[in-house]
Amino acid sequence: MATISLQRLSKHFGTFSALHELDLQVRDQEFMALLGPSGCGKSTTMNLVAGGIDASAGKILFDGRDVTDVAMGRRGVGFVFQNYAIFTHMSVRDNLSFGLRMRRLHRTEVDRRVSAMADLLQLGPLLDQRASGLSVNILQRIAIGRSAIVEPAIFLLDEPLSNVDAAFRAIMRTELKSLQRQFKQTMIYVTHDQLEAMTMADRIAVMDGGVLQQVGTPLEVYNEPRNVFVAGFIGSPGMNLLEGRLYEEGGAIGVDLGVIGRQRLTEGKQAAAARRAGLADVLLGFRPEDITVDAGNPGALKMAVSFVERIGHRVVVHLDAGAQQVKMVARNGFAATLGAALPLHPQADRMRLFDKASGLAIGVE
């Protein structure tokens, strides 16, 4: 059992506020990803949890136990550094057994657990090699094993894949995920790569500018972005956001996008929320993947092709009208001629509304 609960956790470096009143609950055995652009405060959060730095304000609780003032050595957290910080002057075995030896465990016990861990990580044959000059995925295993072997309640990983080449990342990701399942440990995983977050995390905490933006499962943050930042940050390319005004016409509600055209909204909680909001300036959001082109169907949004990006299996079509741009992801067979105006049909149930002023999603609690 290990839950982490961060309560109004803040960290200032002088006048700069690296983290502002973060509230975050991590469940037991949960794989929580801290996602955000660099400087969003995720690493700060991690270091606070690890105990590497002191909090300026707020509390850190492990299983309800306040550890805010506990020295990092005694918090019992496992840590995997960006570069793994392997003790390259030691053998693999000594790396794995380090934590146990520090805890003065009996030799036999140490050996038992080391060999167990080695089997688990398939490091058996390497045990007595010097840790220097091993391949990254081995190093990652050692790094994880070294921390896991002391059975920490919590496991922190600081962008472990950031200095691994792309081709290798896929393998590492799956390996990491499976390890996490085996250890059944609570993990906090810091990354700026949403792909990693999406594929591995149970839940994602999206952060920006030291403020938590949204917490949720990968799908939640993808489908129900709480604000324009999350909408734009998650997904590649991010969600299209078109400025417009709400209008009402014959009981039906829609968004007036000016030169582009008018987009009617299907009745539902969004429309309801929109009504409640009154005829305000809004942003209409829909994902590039959720657009169909249908000349036959009327009431389409008209935008001209400005640029075509062909990325193998798919095509990203850039369109614009006036000052507004939209990206559309199509199958790679898609034929588009520059300058040609296309009739766009965002998938009705996938459209989202955001308050232009606050940037918050409309109709999402």
Added chain:
Amino acid sequence: MSVEAVKAPIAPVVVQAGDAEIRRLGLRLTLPAQLLLAFIVLFPLVMELYISFTDWTPLVGKNWVWAYRYWNDFDNYVEVLTNARLWGSIVRTFVVMIVCVPTELLLGLGIALLFTGDFFGKRFFYSILLMPMMVVPAVAGYMFFMLFQSGGPVNAILSALTGSQVAIAWLSHANLALAAVMIADIWQWTPLMFLILLAGLLGVPEDQLQMATLLGAGRWARLRHIVLPRISRILVIAVAIRTIEIFKIFDTLYIMTSGGPGDSTETISVYIYKVTMQDLEWSYVATIALFILVVLSAVAIPAIKRFGAAR
């Protein structure tokens, strides 16, 4: 910071240039050094080998080339192997080594550890702590000669600390004199250890220390398992350098005590100096020199090679 020792020379820069040309160039470049080396090695070797079989001394008033007239077979060699005072000086030199090198190492390491992390005045203190090793050794000798007078500062400080009138005659008592010269050496050369080891410490990756801490390692455990292993090579180098220098120790010591009282602070170099300049037994000294040369070649050089190879 990285470490390297005697390493095999690197392959030539430009491959397309002919080997012959490269060889010629390399030869030309190294020639001056080679000549100097030959100049200082060849003649001395031959000359010392020659007179080492004779009884020749400048006191006989004839040039060394006539030394064969004083041929005495292996007497000098026997003397080298049996002369109690020579061996006394050798043993004494090693005693100084065994006391000073570890002391300097530990003190140096200790001070270096104090200098990890940041604190006010770090740079300033650092510079001051380096000063002793920059004082000309001969000058340091005169300095400590004054300091260790029975009416001098050292006793004054001891008196102040103990509260009783201390009047130790440091340089007049066999063992105390030896202690005094050791203290002088430690004073002057601990800074070197400090300098080197601090450089080493700064080279230990921060995240590894952090990792060790996370894994529950305390101060000492970190020192033992992370820091020391990581600076081991540096330690070896530092120790090697001091060992070599103490093996040759002369200036400070000679000025403080000229090897006295009696022979109680006589080290190899001091002994050789006395036999050379005061007793003028030059053929005997030549034999000692050859003896040292043989021993060094047999011990030191292989050690260096091994150290160089194990990188």
Added chain:
Amino acid sequence: MSKPSWGSEALRYALILLAVAIALIPILWMVSMAFKPVEEWTDAGRTLHWLPIHPTLDNFRFIFGGSTSKLIVSLDSTAGWPILASLLSATLGTVIAMVCGTLAAYGVSRFNAGGNLPLALLQLRIFPPMAVMIPVMIMWSFLGLVDTWYGLALIYGIVTLPFSFWLMKTFFDDMPRELEEAALVEGCSRFRVFHRITLPMMMAPFASAALLVFIFNWSDYLIALLLTTREWRTIPVYMASLSSSMTGQLYGAKAALGLIAAVPPVVLGLAIQRYLVRGLTFGALKQ
């Protein structure tokens, strides 16, 4: 990383200050002695004074020939010449060591030349100079180099050659060769390459190495003691003659001269701090 507690900080300062004190006291004593008048030189049987009661420049005047009424002792020569002797011999010695050392280092580092030279030089470094002084004295007397500043410089150059060689070698080994290679491909002569590209890049390391070598030569006592008799006695050798039947050891004069002798190394040493580690470890350690 680990949060420093107030206590440990205090302890750290206490220990550092202690070390600093120990490092400074002998030096300060010499400084104080240099400014003490004759009467205050020895405190035998009396309470010891850390600072001069009546500070004076007499000691400095004295070693530079200015007579001080207190000392009825005449100096056959003033400290002027010895200081010059130390300067000249140390400087030329440095030039010899650095030129030969650098060329050889370049040859070994770039052209794999020299064969056993590196090891031989190391061995030369380890060997106690005292043990070869007899043949050296004989050679030098044969070549008429005894008691000449250039004779002294020559032996200095040889003694510090291993040092300059190894230091420069490590510098060359570290230096990226791409530039040289490029220039060579451009068709520059090797000399031009060395002169136009290598040397300029090597200036800072070279200078620091040279300063260190100078400090070593400047610090020598033993060799000068054996190879100079009269005109070109260096500072430490000359210092020994500063004792008198009237006042015993001329502590003050020695301290004054010692102070002068101590200045260049300290200044130069502090000036090249960032190269010290590398320098003093024969280039074995780099920062």
Added chain:
Amino acid sequence: MTDQGSSRLISRRRLLKTGVAGFALTSAIGIAPRYIRPAHADTGLAPGMTGGPTGFAGAERYQYNPEMPEGRAIEGIKALKAAGKAPSKLVFQMSEGAIGQLTKSFPADAPTIQSVWEKETGIKIEIVGVASGNEFTKVMQDISTKGAAFDIYQVEWNRLGDLTEAGGLVNLDEYVAKYKPEWDDPKRGYTGGVQGVTLLNKYNGSHYAVSLDGDFQTWIYRKDLFENSKEQADFKAKFGRDLHFPETWDELTEVASFFHRPDKGLFGCTDLRNQGWGYTNWYQRYCSMAAPNKLLFDDHGKALINSPEGVKAAQGYVDGLKYHSPDAISWGWPEQYGNMASGNAAITCAFSNMPKFLDSAANAGSKVTGKLAAALPPGTRVNGKLIRRSVLWFNLMAMVSTQSKHPEAAYLFLQWLGGSRTFSWMSSNPAGYFDPFQLANFDDPLVQQSYHPYQVANIRETIKRAVPSINYAGASSYHKSLDDNLMAALTGNQTAEQAMAATAKAWDKVTRRIGEQNIVKAIQTSLPSWPTLVD
């Protein structure tokens, strides 16, 4: 003593008068010797004199004419110059502490000796100082490295044999014959006449050196302490006898221990115990242990020191430490003089010049001015007779280097410098440690003035009781082993017995190396100069 001195002065003036009368007469008859110039006021020379210092009271005593060794030397230089064989300068390697006697004027209004020589000959004297104690090392360095740095060496007398054998010294017989230095002049010359010259200047029957010193170890004590009534009372109370300077070594132990108060910064005795110098005390103890002398070798060159006497001497030497400064083992004579000067010792044994330096108004550093007195060395009672022995040791000599391009000129300078007139003037000069040893020196008022009558009288008496230390080939080795072993005994690394046994063994080895017959010969030649006087 003082009366004697003044009476001498008077007689001297009378003598001068008659001298002047003498010239008047001879010139009247018109057979004025060609070299006598009339004494012009501007030369300042006394009538009949052709050279020497002028311009201060008593200068005439140091003036000379070509009838005198100094004058002959000057004439010799002139001849050399005429023949174009004279150098423009001579390099003189001097023991550092003596240089002042050539370069500082004494009395204040007098010229310096150097200037007088340079004025009269035009030959510059370049002086190179060597720290005292390093003379031999430096000279051997010059000889063995062919440094040719010097025309004239100055080394202690004991090294004469070794330096000659090393081929470093010019045989001066030819010049001595040619220029007649008159060292053996019965009125003005060396004490002991021919014997004295042989002892000091000759080795193996030839002249190799010119003595510039009289290093007979003399004993000095603090009369302010010895004459202090309270001290006397305390002493009497403690030992039941009157306090006076000790006559025997045992008394020395008592008296010195009595005055030994280190806590008050006063040491009982501060004679030397250090390497290279201390063993003169052993000499004095040892040689006084038989009547008339306890010899070092027997007739076959066998060492006699491994004997009860040798051990007793060594033991006394070691035990003496307890009433010395704790630093004594590392103190050379500079420290010793300094210690005495600062008033921190009651008794010492030193070179005869100690009063000249420490009992001198000119020496601001000295706290004992006017408080010193001199005495004969302590001795040993041998069947009723008191044997007191000092030792002739060190004694700086000047020698001509075989590497000199101008040996003759160099010799002439030494004849001039070592002549009884110049040397009387020089040895009186408190700026250096050359000591008087010629008869003329002792009579000289200036010497009397700077050495004080009490010490001059003491020196005369001490010389009569001084044994020569070893100065023949091997001396360096003999003394080295004695020195090393005594030091080992001092530092407690061996007993007095062991020390003497080891030394005797080493001595016999040296004797074998050099050849028994040579040593025996040398010993025989030196025997006549051993004292016979017993009290």
